[in-house]
Amino acid sequence: MNLENFKKGLKAGIPIGLGYFAVSFTFGMMAVKGGLNIWESVLISLTNLTSAGQFAGLDIIFANGTLWEMAFTQIIINLRYMLMSLTISQKLDKRYPFFHRFFISFGMTDEIFGVSAASSGKVSPFFHYGAMAVAIPGWTLGTLVGAVAGSILPNFIISALSVAIYGMFLAIIIPPAKKNKTLVWVIILAMALSSAFKYIPGLNKISSGFSIIIVTVLVAALAAWLRPVKEEEEAAS
Numbered sequence: 233m234n235l236e237n238f239k240k241g242l243k244a245g246i247p248i249g250l251g252y253f254a255v256s257f258t259f260g261m262m263a264v265k266g267g268l269n270i271w272e273s274v275l276i277s278l279t280n281l282t283s284a285g286q287f288a289g290l291d292i293i294f295a296n297g298t299l300w301e302m303a304f305t306q307i308i309i310n311l312r313y314m315l316m317s318l319t320i321s322q323k324l325d326k327r328y329p330f331f332h333r334f335f336i337s338f339g340m341t342d343e344i345f346g347v348s349a350a351s352s353g354k355v356s357p358f359f360h361y362g363a364m365a366v367a368i369p370g371w372t373l374g375t376l377v378g379a380v381a382g383s384i385l386p387n388f389i390i391s392a393l394s395v396a397i398y399g400m401f402l403a404i405i406i407p408p409a410k411k412n413k414t415l416v417w418v419i420i421l422a423m424a425l426s427s428a429f430k431y432i433p434g435l436n437k438i439s440s441g442f443s444i445i446i447v448t449v450l451v452a453a454l455a456a457w458l459r460p461v462k463e464e465e466e467a468a469s
Contacts, residue, residue, distance in 0.1 A: 241362020
């Protein structure tokens with residue numbers, strides 16, 4: 233039974249691993265371009281598994297930010313994984329001991345959560361392990377290939393390939409924004425505030441780490457206050 237669930241997880245994790253390879257390729261390339269060596273870049277991906285957190289972390293590293301900035305930024309950006317882990321832990325069969333919950337929380341990502349949460353009935357931790365067994369190597373290997381490419385390719389090619397990360401973020405925000413006008417205003421407000429922290433005198437003195445924290449908390453708070461999601465809307469989505 234455990235082997236069967238593991239195989240199902242492997243199958244569900246294949247498209248996730250392929251997608252992770254493409255995204256983490258850009259991460260590895262940008263990390264090396266910014267000054268990290270190949271194995272530092274790979275170690276970050278192997279131990280973190282958070283695309284938004286890692287890209288934000290790169291900005292803080294390259295700006296010589298403090299450990300406090302890094303800690304607060306990662307907590308805020310990755311807070312959703314705690315909620316996802318709590319949700320999946322409620323779907324696990326109670327006969328499984330605590331260490332299963334501990335290990336699946338390490339491999340909790342948006343996509344793995346999606347395939348696990350979509351499973352009907354109780355979720356086996358071995359299904360989660362199967363998805364992790366493809367997704368984590370895909371993310372790590374993509375970083376390795378991108379880091380190696382970034383260390384040998386000419387700068388003009390690296391700069392051109394770096395545009396891929398912006399395409400990824402556009403692919404994430406545009407489809408849901410078409411269905412929800414609130415998201416459009418959230419995106420526009422976040423972009424405006426980010427630009428303000430970049431170009432307005434005084435605000436541009438704030439480090440990138442704390443500016444990410446301020447923009448994230450402020451925009452999320454305003455959206456929750458001005459346009460709260462009602463229970464019936466959550467059920468419909």
